[in-house]
Amino acid sequence: MEVLLPRTLEEALEIKAARPEAVPIAGGTDLMVELNFDRRRPALMVDVSRLPELREWRRENGTVFLGAGVTFTRIIRELPEFVPLVQASRTVGSPQIRNRGTVGGNLGTASPAGDALPVLAAYDAEIVLAAAGGRRRALPWHQFLVGPKRHAAAPDELILGARWGIVRGPGSFSKVGPRNAMVIAVASLCLVMDEGARAFRVALGSVGPTILRAPEAEAFAVRALADAGAWDDPRASLSPPALQEFGERVAAAARPIDDVRGTAAYRRHACAVLARRALAWAFEDRRSTSRSS
Amino acid sequence: MLVRANVNGEWRTADVWAGASLLHMLREHLGLPGSKNACEQGECGSCSIWLDGELVCACLVLAGQAHEREVRTVEALSARETLHPVQEAFLEVGAVQCGFCTPGLIVAVADLLMLDPSPDEPAVREALSGNLCRCTGYQKILDAVRLAAERMRAR
Numbered sequence A: 001m002e003v004l005l006p007r008t009l010e011e012a013l014e015i016k017a018a019r020p021e022a023v024p025i026a027g028g029t030d031l032m033v034e035l036n037f038d039r040r041r042p043a044l045m046v047d048v049s050r051l052p053e054l055r056e057w058r059r060e061n062g063t064v065f066l067g068a069g070v071t072f073t074r075i076i077r078e079l080p081e082f083v084p085l086v087q088a089s090r091t092v093g094s095p096q097i098r099n100r101g102t103v104g105g106n107l108g109t110a111s112p113a114g115d116a117l118p119v120l121a122a123y124d125a126e127i128v129l130a131a132a133g134g135r136r137r138a139l140p141w142h143q144f145l146v147g148p149k150r151h152a153a154a155p156d157e158l159i160l161g162a163r164w165g166i167v168r169g170p171g172s173f174s175k176v177g178p179r180n181a182m183v184i185a186v187a188s189l190c191l192v193m194d195e196g197a198r199a200f201r202v203a204l205g206s207v208g209p210t211i212l213r214a215p216e217a218e219a220f221a222v223r224a225l226a227d228a229g230a231w232d233d234p235r236a237s238l239s240p241p242a243l244q245e246f247g248e249r250v251a252a253a254a255r256p257i258d259d260v261r262g263t264a265a266y267r268r269h270a271c272a273v274l275a276r277r278a279l280a281w282a283f284e285d286r287r288s289t290s291r292s293s
Numbered sequence B: 001m002l003v004r005a006n007v008n009g010e011w012r013t014a015d016v017w018a019g020a021s022l023l024h025m026l027r028e029h030l031g032l033p034g035s036k037n038a039c040e041q042g043e044c045g046s047c048s049i050w051l052d053g054e055l056v057c058a059c060l061v062l063a064g065q066a067h068e069r070e071v072r073t074v075e076a077l078s079a080r081e082t083l084h085p086v087q088e089a090f091l092e093v094g095a096v097q098c099g100f101c102t103p104g105l106i107v108a109v110a111d112l113l114m115l116d117p118s119p120d121e122p123a124v125r126e127a128l129s130g131n132l133c134r135c136t137g138y139q140k141i142l143d144a145v146r147l148a149a150e151r152m153r154a155r
C-alpha cells in the first residue's frame, strides 16, 4: 500500500489520470473505518485533505460553490445563512466527526443516509467534477447519485464541490434516529421553500436506494398555497388537512425497506410526520421574518 | 512510509505502514499510549487528540495525513507533576472508574472549555456526544466539567 500527499489540485488530478485506481481520502471518517477493519485495502491512496482548492467556498453571482473539502464544522461556522445545510451538518456524528468529515466525503460515499445529500437535492445542486488538464464538468445531483453507495464520477476525476442557486425563503432539515447524537438517520427530510420561483423542494434520505425528491407533494404544496392566496401573504398558513395531505404525498414518494434501523412502514410514517412539521415550520419562519422586518 | 509530524511541540519521525492510523503511529511508534484504542471506528472518542488544533479521532486519521502537521495529545496537558485543571477536576470529583475513556474525555473537555469557557449543560452534553464511558453513568463527568470550567474561569 502506498499513500501520496499532493499539495495542489492539479498534482492530485495528475495522479488520478496516471493511476485512476487511486482512492482519495479526505476526512477519513468513512474510509478509515473500512481500513481499520480490513474491509478494504487499496493499493494506492491520495490525501486530498490538504488541497486548498477543495477547502474553499464562495458566492458567484446568485450561486454558491461549496468545496468538497469543507468540513461540517466549517459549514456550521461559516455558512449560517444556509439553514438546512447547517441543521444537517449539526446532526452529523460528534464534534470529532464534524471536524474531519467533509461534504466531498459524504458525496463520495453516496450513502442514502448521508446527511448533506437531501439538502443538496433540495437545493437542486450540481456536483462539480475535475480531471487533469483543467477539465471540469457539472452533473445535476440526481445524475451524480446513481444508486446506493454509487456515484457517477469517472475514475480519473475528483469531486471539486457542489454548486447551487441561492433561494429566498425558509427551509429545514430534520432527521429521525434513536438518539440525539451519533445516529445514522432512519429517515431524513429537507424542505426548501423558494419564494422567488414560488416553488417547494422536498428531498428524503434513508428511505430509498438513494436520495429521493417528492415532486407530487411539491406541486401539491405550490397549488395549495396559490389557492389559499398565501404566496403573497407571509402570515398565511395551510389548513391542518392540507398539511396532512402534504405529509401523505411526501410519504408516498418514499421507497423504504425493512432493515435493522427500522421497518419500511415506520420509515414511511416518519416521512409523513417530518414533512408535515417541516411545512408548518416554514410558515412559522415566514411569519416571524415578516414580523421582524 | 516516513511520517514527520510535530507531536506535542517536538518534530518526530516514524516509519509506519502506509495504511496505519495516526493512533497506531502515536501508540506503537512514538511511545504515546495516552490516546486509547477501543473501537477504531470513531464511535467512542477514547483516541481524541488535536490535529492542527482541531479535536479529531486519531483512529480515523491516516498516519500520512499528519505528515508535516501539528499533533497534540493528552500527554501534552500536564507539565510533570502539575495537572491540567480538567485532569484535576476529574480526579477530585471521581469521574474516573476504569479510566479507559478518561484521556479522550479530558481532551474533549479541554477542547470544549477552550472554545466555550462557560458551557451550559446541553452544550456540554453535545460537546461530549462523541465520547463513550461504560462505567460512570456520565453524572460525575458532567460535575467534573462544571468544576473545571469554574476553576479555569477563575484563573
Ligand SMILES: Cc1cc2nc3c(=O)[nH]c(=O)nc-3n(C[C@H](O)[C@H](O)[C@H](O)COP(=O)(O)OP(=O)(O)OC[C@H]3O[C@@H](n4cnc5c(N)ncnc54)[C@H](O)[C@@H]3O)c2cc1C
Pocket (backbone or CB within 6 Å): A023, A024, A025, A026, A027, A028, A029, A030, A031, A032, A033, A048, A054, A068, A069, A091, A092, A093, A094, A097, A100, A101, A102, A103, A104, A105, A106, A107, A108, A109, A113, A114, A115, A116, A153, A157, A158, A159, A160, A182, A183, A184, A185, B041, B042, B043
Ligand atoms: C462515528 C461516525 C458517525 C458518523 N455519523 C454520520 C452522520 O450522522 N451523518 C452522515 O451523513 N455521516 C456520518 N458518518 C459518515 C461520515 O462521517 C460522512 O459520510 C462524511 O461526510 C465523510 O467525509 P470524509 O471527508 O471523512 O470522507 P472520507 O472517509 O475521506 O471519504 C469517503 C469517500 O469519499 C471519497 N472521497 C472523498 N473526497 C473525495 C473527492 N474530493 N473526490 C472524490 N472522492 C472523494 C473517498 O474516496 C471515499 O470513498 C459518520 C461516521 C462515523 C465514523
Ligand code: FES
Pocket (backbone or CB within 6 Å): B036, B037, B038, B039, B040, B041, B042, B043, B044, B045, B046, B047, B048, B057, B058, B059, B060
Ligand atoms: S478508538 Fe477512535 S473513536 Fe474509538
Ligand code: FES
Pocket (backbone or CB within 6 Å): B095, B096, B097, B098, B099, B100, B101, B102, B132, B133, B134, B135, B136
Ligand atoms: S471510566 Fe470506565 S469507560 Fe469511562
